[in-house]
Amino acid sequence: MVFVRGTAIRWMAAVVAAACVLGFWQTGFAGNETRNSLFQGTEAMIVQAKEKRAYLFAPDAFGEAMEAYQDALTDFNKGRNLNGIRKELKKAESYLTRAMAVCVTAEVTFENVLKAREDASSIGSEKYSEKLTAKAEAEFQRAVRSLEDGDVDKARGQAGEAEALFRSAELETIKHALLGKTREKLARFEDLGRKNNAPKTYEKARRLVALAEKKLDQNRYNNAEAVALVKEAEYELAHTEHIHTRVGKLKEADYSFEDVIIDMEMQLVKIAEGLDMELKFDRGVSGATWQLLDGVQALKASNDAKDREIADLKAKVTDLETSVASLSKLEQDLMARKHEAEEALKRQKEAERLKHMKITRIRDAFTPEEGKVLMDGDKIIIRLYGLSFSSGKAVIDYKYFGLLAKVRDTFKEFPGCRVVIEGHTDSLGSEKVNKRLSKERADSVRHYLIANSVVTDDQISAVGYGEDKPVASNETRQGRASNRRIDVVIIPARG
Incomplete structure (x- = not known):
C-alpha cells in the first residue's frame, strides 16, 4: 500500500542483499571478531530504526543508510581497506540517526492519520475503495516527504488531508460490506424492468437503503440500525420480485379484473376456512376483510381469556406446590424433632438406668x-x-x-x-x-x-x-x- 520514491526502492534491494550477506557471515564466519567489531553497532542501529518504522517515516534517509551499509558489506567481503569500510558504516549510522530523529516527530505528527490508515486497511479498503485508498496513501507519502524535509507544518496539513481520505475510504468500504449486495440488486431490478410492475414497493426498498446509508454516515461503527434497515429493504425487494412475477403471469394469461378480484377473494376464503368462518363478499374485499378481522379478534379474545385462565391455573399450581413444599418441610422438621425427642428420651432413660445401677452398687456397698x-x-x-x-x-x-x-x-x-x-x-x-x-x-x-x-x-x-x-x-x-x-x-x- 506504501508509495515510495526511487530511493526507497533502492534501499529495499539493499536490505535484501544485506540480509543475505548477514546470513552468510553469521553462519560461515561466526567467530570473526573483526567483522563483529566493525558491523555490530551499525546493525544494532538498523534493528532499532526498523522498530521505529524509519522505512515508513524517513524513507530517503533510511534508504541512504542501507545503501551505505550494503557498500560496506560488499567492500568487506572483497577484503578492501578497513578505513573505507568504516567510512561507509559511519555514513550509514549518520543517516540512521537522522531517520530515527524523524521517526520521533512522526509518531506525534502522524498519530491520527496512522490510526485512520490502519482502520481502513484492517477492513480491506485497498480492495473495496481502491481509488480513495490510493489517493489517501499518496497524500500520506507527501506528508512523509515534507516531514523528512523538515517542514512539520506542511506535513501536519497533508497528514490531515490524508486522514480524511482514509476515513472516507473506510466508510466507503463499510457501506460496500453492508449495502453492496442490496445496491446491486436494486440496479439489477431497474435494468431488468422489474420495478415497472411494482414501482411503489421498489421505491420503498430504495428509500430504506438510502436511510441505511445515512445512518452509516452518522455513525459507521454502531451500525445496528443500518443492518435492520437493509434487512427491510431486502424484504421489499423480494416483495417487488413477487409482484413483478405475479403481474407478469396475469398479463400473460389475459386475466380480467373480475378474475383478479375472485382470486383475491379465494385467498381470503382459505383463511376463513381455517377459522371455521363463512365470508360474504357482497360488500367487497374490504367488508370480508373486516369480517375476518372481527373473527380473528374474537379468537384472540378467546385465546387471551384462555391464556389468563391458564396463567391463573399455573399460579394456583405454583401456590399448591409452594404449600406442598412447606408441608413437606414441616413434616421433615416434625420428623426430625420427633427423632431428636426419641433420641433424647433414650439418652435420658439410659442415663437413669446407669444412675440407678450406680445407686444400687453404692447401696450394696x-x-x-x-x-x-x-x-x-x-x-x-x-x-x-x-x-x-x-x-x-x-x-x-x-x-x-x-x-x-x-x-x-x-x-x-x-x-x-x-x-x-x-x-x-x-x-x-x-x-x-x-x-x-x-x-x-x-x-x-x-x-x-x-x-x-x-x-x-x-x-x-x-x-x-x-x-x-x-x-x-x-x-x-x-x-x-x-x-x-x-x-x-x-x-x-x-x-
Missing part, C-alpha cells in the same frame, strides 16, 4: 450399720451411721478407714462430681460448741478423703450444721444417736 444411701433430687446422700467420734473430739479412729474407703470408691461412679461433707450433732451442749465441733469433724473427713481419693481440693467442701438439721428426736437416746452423724452429699456433674 454399705451395711445398715455403716450407713444409708438416700436421694435428694439429683443429689446422693450417704448417711454414715457407722462413723462416730469420741465425745468432744474430731479425730477419726483408724477403725473407720475401711468405711471411708467405701465412701471414696463411690466418687469413682461420678467423675467430676462435687462433694459436700456435712457434720451434724445432737442438741446436748451449747449450740456454738456443737456447730464448731460438727465443722471440725466434717473437715477431718474432708481432709482424709482428699488425701486418699481422686477428688481434688476444689471439688470437696465441708460444712458444720451442729444441731440445726436433726433427722430424729433429740428427746431419746436413740434419736440423739441418729442425729450425731456425717452426711456425704455427692452432686453429680451435669451433662
Whole structure:
C-alpha cells in the first residue's frame, strides 16, 4: 500500500542483499571478531530504526543508510581497506540517526492519520475503495516527504488531508460490506424492468437503503440500525420480485379484473376456512376483510381469556406446590424433632438406668450399720451411721478407714462430681460448741478423703450444721444417736 520514491526502492534491494550477506557471515564466519567489531553497532542501529518504522517515516534517509551499509558489506567481503569500510558504516549510522530523529516527530505528527490508515486497511479498503485508498496513501507519502524535509507544518496539513481520505475510504468500504449486495440488486431490478410492475414497493426498498446509508454516515461503527434497515429493504425487494412475477403471469394469461378480484377473494376464503368462518363478499374485499378481522379478534379474545385462565391455573399450581413444599418441610422438621425427642428420651432413660445401677452398687456397698444411701433430687446422700467420734473430739479412729474407703470408691461412679461433707450433732451442749465441733469433724473427713481419693481440693467442701438439721428426736437416746452423724452429699456433674 506504501508509495515510495526511487530511493526507497533502492534501499529495499539493499536490505535484501544485506540480509543475505548477514546470513552468510553469521553462519560461515561466526567467530570473526573483526567483522563483529566493525558491523555490530551499525546493525544494532538498523534493528532499532526498523522498530521505529524509519522505512515508513524517513524513507530517503533510511534508504541512504542501507545503501551505505550494503557498500560496506560488499567492500568487506572483497577484503578492501578497513578505513573505507568504516567510512561507509559511519555514513550509514549518520543517516540512521537522522531517520530515527524523524521517526520521533512522526509518531506525534502522524498519530491520527496512522490510526485512520490502519482502520481502513484492517477492513480491506485497498480492495473495496481502491481509488480513495490510493489517493489517501499518496497524500500520506507527501506528508512523509515534507516531514523528512523538515517542514512539520506542511506535513501536519497533508497528514490531515490524508486522514480524511482514509476515513472516507473506510466508510466507503463499510457501506460496500453492508449495502453492496442490496445496491446491486436494486440496479439489477431497474435494468431488468422489474420495478415497472411494482414501482411503489421498489421505491420503498430504495428509500430504506438510502436511510441505511445515512445512518452509516452518522455513525459507521454502531451500525445496528443500518443492518435492520437493509434487512427491510431486502424484504421489499423480494416483495417487488413477487409482484413483478405475479403481474407478469396475469398479463400473460389475459386475466380480467373480475378474475383478479375472485382470486383475491379465494385467498381470503382459505383463511376463513381455517377459522371455521363463512365470508360474504357482497360488500367487497374490504367488508370480508373486516369480517375476518372481527373473527380473528374474537379468537384472540378467546385465546387471551384462555391464556389468563391458564396463567391463573399455573399460579394456583405454583401456590399448591409452594404449600406442598412447606408441608413437606414441616413434616421433615416434625420428623426430625420427633427423632431428636426419641433420641433424647433414650439418652435420658439410659442415663437413669446407669444412675440407678450406680445407686444400687453404692447401696450394696454399705451395711445398715455403716450407713444409708438416700436421694435428694439429683443429689446422693450417704448417711454414715457407722462413723462416730469420741465425745468432744474430731479425730477419726483408724477403725473407720475401711468405711471411708467405701465412701471414696463411690466418687469413682461420678467423675467430676462435687462433694459436700456435712457434720451434724445432737442438741446436748451449747449450740456454738456443737456447730464448731460438727465443722471440725466434717473437715477431718474432708481432709482424709482428699488425701486418699481422686477428688481434688476444689471439688470437696465441708460444712458444720451442729444441731440445726436433726433427722430424729433429740428427746431419746436413740434419736440423739441418729442425729450425731456425717452426711456425704455427692452432686453429680451435669451433662
